[in-house]
Amino acid sequence: MFRSIIRPRVSETDGAGHINNTTVPVWFEAGREGIFKIFNPNLSFTAWRSVIVSLSVDYIHQMYLGKDVEVRTWIQRIGNKSFVIYEEIHQGGILCAKGTATYVNFNPEKQISEPIPESIRNELEKHLFEST
Template identity: 40%
Template sequence: MTHESEIRVRFCETDMAGHVNNTSYFIYLEEARGKFFRDIFPEHLNTVGRFILASTKCDYVSQAYFGQQLVIQSWITNIGNKSFRFNHNIRVKETGENIAEAEATIVHFNYEEQKSESISEELRAILETHLALN
């Protein structure tokens, strides 16, 4: 299942060329992942601060501009023992134009012990509801 988030491009996220600066996309992706966690994990699991970003990349397909409403689709493509991978697609809401494609590897992390830890069966079951093959 795909999770969707919407973002409106602010003027401060654009550069001298008039389009969204490449660094802004990583902020959009981070916000989409935060909304994903908030929306799919029950509060009793207390997942805030239990995941860290291990790797991310973004391929820019087209340009986005100030004022556009963007839709970020997020889904899980792989679940390992201690980590899982997101894929993301960013599109212009109005036209459906593909703007960027991205992925991110997230690690389940124990801050007290400063090491990764296995994903619990309960978390795994929830993540599996958003698992899709690319």
Template identity: 30%
Template sequence: MPRPTSDRLPLNRYPVRIVIPTRFQDLDAMGHINNVAFAALFEDARVRFNWSLGRLNRGDGFRAVVARNEVNYLAEGSYPEDVEIATGVGRIGTRSWDILAVMHQKDRAIATCDTTIVMTHPADGGIPDDFRARLAAMTLDDAAA
């Protein structure tokens, strides 16, 4: 897989940012944050982002699941420094959308994550117009690149 382009790395391209503490248990035998912990940190940020959009898996019949998740490791992460994860929406399709994220630590990008979310219910039709508008409001800022 190709390395992410430099325009994906600045925090200010993304509409939502969250700081998450690292944990001692996130370390591997070499003393770095392990790849599973990277995925879990991205998952935490993505779930919080999804919940902020509303409507996802909240009992109103609209459901969506992760169909693809790709993490690109750019540099080592360390403990006990926090990470900052910036998140936004990339592609919006008929029944799916991409959530893009970048993780920074000590003022440098250490990983990116691209996740495709797919609607599973309702089984027919596309993304509801109100939710599509919320997704569109959360796209990456091209002007900040």
């Protein structure tokens, strides 16, 4: 699992006084940096191979300005060419949002998805989500 701490900003708070729903996918993406580095250690866009093809978010509890949030990121499933990420956001010990994102291993030169290399697969497996 990867853990990231984010301090909510005023600009992420909406008129209702809570963190805006459009902020959650951005925070989830921030929590994926460790996974991106497995595919591309220096995060060079010229070598970028992880392309998102699906995103799902469940909003469970409101979040507010003034308290840090923790993004928790796991690998839920690894396929031949794709993998699914499972993510959660917690604030004050409360699960506030959860979601999944599906990515493919993409070759930008050929514009096709390709099998995930075994070395990358082995690293992804170290972060598999185990449901209780």
